[in-house]
Amino acid sequence: MITAPSIRALGLLRGTADRGGVLSLGRPEREGDRFRRASRECLLALAAVDAMLEDGVASRATIAGERTALLYVTAAAYVASNRDFIERRAGGTHFAYTAPVVVPAEVAIEFALTGPYAIFLGGAPATLRAMAHAAGLLERDVCDRALVLAVEIFEECADLYARAPRLLGRPLVEAAGCLWLERGRGELGVESGRGPRRSAPGEMLSCGPLADLADWRRGAQAGPLELSGWWRGETARLAWIEPPAGESAA
């Protein structure tokens, strides 16, 4: 058992525009020359952090510096950039954007985050593990706050994903979310196992647990917070044994 983190804020963007069977988030606008060539997944990650700061009524200065850990999760956000590079739709300099690390790198640069980091690849269990990892960092005083960032985009590769109906649920829902965790109280239960896919209203992969958390905060789920997820036959579950500080089920 580890100490459960408290939830300070959550920013979550969910796709709504139906484009070829994918609920798309589109390409957010962002001012600045630096973002001219930035990939869509990078821009969505930045927008998710903006949304989190707005939710927490906090300034950028609050999260800047080396006491903020950044944990990024994705199952497939890099595939679109890989495709551009492989099919030579983008020049050699685009290679940088094919790496999953570029998304948290852009976020770290924009928000001056210089603390610990890790990048987990996979679906919902990866996000739950990133949250547990964050709880461990907070418990060991490696950081004062941890941001768990998740991004999934599908539109550019919808034709490829259509070939993998057993791997991915439907509809594919693009999402980007950022969760701000701080030291909390109570205990965090962490479980892993194997099992069948649970039915979900849409496939958000790594963003699924953040969407479930957003629903819980809105009072759509009653009782203590419990998050679970499935990917490639693997299941994971996180349970806040006591409600996170400052939170209660409505």
Added chain:
Amino acid sequence: MRVAVVVGTALGGVEEGEKVLAGSRRRRRLRDALYDGPGHNLARWLGSRGPVVTVSTACASGATALAVGAELLRRGEADAVVAGGYDILCRFVMRGFDALRSMTRDEVRPFDRRRSGLLLGEAAALVLLARERDAGPARLGTLLGYGSASDASHIAAPDPDGRGLERAIRAALRDADIGPDAVDFVSAHGTGTPLNDRIETAVLKRALGARAYAIPVNSIKASLGHTMGAAAALEAIMCLQASRHGLIPPTLHLEEPDPACDLDYVTGEARVLRPRISLSTSLGFGGCNAALVLEGAP
């Protein structure tokens, strides 16, 4: 027993992705093209029932994998962890590194004044991690500490001042609860690029103080190439093997030292020395920096 698999990779199954886009209709290919595919395949092959985790912090991925594996043990999610890193060479990665102009046409010469870049290598390196009480007497060594930090300076180039790497080293020493005087050996990232080796030397001097000049430093990338996601795990194993065998491998092709790189690099032949505690550093694309502190088994 719950055995977890934690692998680090910079490029995952990208070669499978190339085949999918070239028209392959095999359904399995798409699953394997996602970067966490190989980790799940390894877990299936091992018959692992524990968590399956893929991490990707570019060329620091192997170090991140060892740290995440240790964390799974710490919080009781697994009883043992197969952890490490891998990466393969394919057209995608060769074209990418060529575009970055980071590859040399010469030998890889870490810390040499003539150094002009890196050469890529292919590798997979895994260790079995267990809690102290479960490890038994046959252990290779102990992971004492880990630190990571982000540069927040550029998406593809390292921070010219190496502040992120310095923070990572300090965090790893703190996590291991040791000071610079306890470090016996440094396995440097040492890619052989003009910028990396100069930055790393300066950072080691700042982070370790006067002790930096008294510690042997090597880079095995001139021998094995830059193996990306495998590099940090491979170098961690090298540190522990150096402790076991009492020999530190040399930095090949370091013949004309760069005045800006003025530490005690191991050159020419392997040095007869049995380091107890080693520090291993890694820098990755996207401003990822990581450091491991390892203790060889007595």
